[in-house]
Amino acid sequence: MTVEKKEILQQLQKDLLVLQGFKTPLGEVAVDLKLGPVTDSFPNKTFPVAAMHEFLSTEPEQASATSGFITGLLNGLMQQGKACVWISTKRTLFPPALKFFGVEPDQIIFIDLQNEKDLLWTMEEALKCEGLAAVVGEINNISFTASRRLQLAVEQSRVTGFLLRHNARQLTTIACVARWKINPLPTELTDSMPGVGFPRWHVELLKIRNGQPGHWQMEWSGGSFQPVYKIIPAIKIKSIRKAG
């Protein structure tokens, strides 16, 4: 009886998602990004592709950790030689580093522009290009209308979009499916060996549409994300200035 109830509940939850506008098109294979416990927070327990993801950062260390985390996600998305477009106005990303996260740097097209207005146009055009693995845009300020245009574009083309917002002036709501924040954490090597260990992050999923927000500690080792269950005292990073 309880088993039956559980099944009914699961079915109802799925139906609810469809009613809320969350659709999985026929024939689309769910991409497994090997995010471990994070996956449970997503609607339908699959990483939302064909959606806009927003990443917040204030310090260069955070920005660096964020680009590392995104590269880890790209590793899963860029399977079968798919290409990716990385758009920015002041790019500091160092392509050889992407190889450590399993991404071929020569499969990424970098577009360096002068201002954010051009960036928005380019980003929208790129998001409309079907078949791309992902489009990453480094933009500081974006209006709700502009973000909605991007979200509409990805729903059509099924491309995943990442917005890297470094030092955003205003943290207003924008039309993104998820809002993330990645902070670097001190690394640890087994048996307290000297040296720096695998990159470790405090991953915060601040907002997720139809899902459960949460925070986890993750590590990039052995070519994939590994959850860290050992509790490390949270570190203080300057809280983001809230304007208005």
Add this chain to the structure above:
Amino acid sequence: MPKRFIAIWFRHLVTDWLIIKKPALQTIPFVFAAPDHGRMRITAASTIAQKQGIYTGMMLADARALLPGLEVFDDKPARAEQLLKGIAAFCIRYTPIAAIDPPDGIILDISGCAHLWGGERPYLAEVITRLKSKGYTLRAAIGDTIGIAWAIARFGKETAIIERGNNAHALLALPPAALRLPMQTIERLQKLGFYQIGRFINMPRSALRRRFGDELLCRMDQALGSKEEALQPFQAVVIYQERLPCMEPIVTATGITIALQRLLGSICQRLQQEEKGMRTASFTGYRTDGKIIQVAIGTNRPSHNTRHLFKLFEPRIDSIEPAMGIELFILDATKVEVLPAGQQKIWVGSCGIEDQGLAELLDRIANRMGAASIHRYIPDEHYWPERSIKEATTLQEKANTPWQTDRRRPTQVLPKPEPIEVTAPVPDYPPMLFRYKNKLHKIKKADGPERIEREWWLEEGAHRDYYYVEDEEGGRYWLFRLGHYTAAKTQQWFIHGFFA
């Protein structure tokens, strides 16, 4: 642009060809003969046969009487022309415009080509040696006009290259036959004692016309360059151009859009049939007030996709100013490349770096933001971080070396290393703490040093000792010390990047 021509004269075209085909004939006298009024007449004689008194136009029976061991081959009427066409096709490598000059010559329009071989002299030498190595006997000359090049190739004694504007002087000493005249005119000139062109070139034109006809004057003018002579290229340069004349002058953007779409439609259809695609195109409008307006586009790879090409032109339509109206539209595909028909896909699945959709996206971005904004990187064989990547010139370019993974590299690199204040305990040890942008970082963990030497053959300066450090908050940095540690001077430390 002033024109330059090469005339090549094959002295024994047909016989040379047969010797190339059958090397055994090199030592045997042989002739080509064709029936003429019921008799066999010799049409070409080999060098050895000519030395023994046999000439072109002789009756075969007479020649046989003179030389009983003579080999005879049947001549085909269009053989010489066919051979010349083959050689002209070979000469396309030297110039796009090559023409045949039957019965025994080739004319090349070499305007603007010679500098590619380092000047006219090496260019001419290259043409002559290449053709000679095939086994042809030939003479060639360069001149301002077809006439002068022809004359010098056949009758010139001093130099094979006639400098610009030197035509008249070069012609003076040549016989009248150098003017490409009919036999009767040459005979008449010789009867009157005109053995050199210099003897009659300055005579009153009316007198020359009365005695020798218009043709002599025409040929003289052509050789001197005062009269234009058309060259009929043996392979015409294909032009991809569409025209759209308008009944009424077009003044609206909608009208221009329709014109552009129509022209694109017809040119793309033609390109598609010929399995070609355009790389650059220009759209020209001729205004009623006599002005010409033009917009141009370029693509990353050949395309004959009307929709895509229109999208490239679309943002430029606003910049076309019709003023009083445009009466003629011309669309030129200025650069066309081969584009094999690809297989159609039902599903647009994965989109690799060589995908058409991506190429079209990049075209649109390049047209709007400039091609300089698009970058793609491949590894370069340098350890120096700034030089470890190089920009790929094309989307298809493959990396020659694999990406280095044995050393950790930061995800973010500062455009220029920034100096930091550091407290380092012992030489060659990582620093204990450093100050960057007024923030103190206490280093907890560190890896290194990784010494990277400056490449002395590229630039001078000290080496760098890189450290991968982590502070107590978990920030990971890439620091380096410039040069060796010396107690005397303070060390120069820099921050170069941030790790993930």
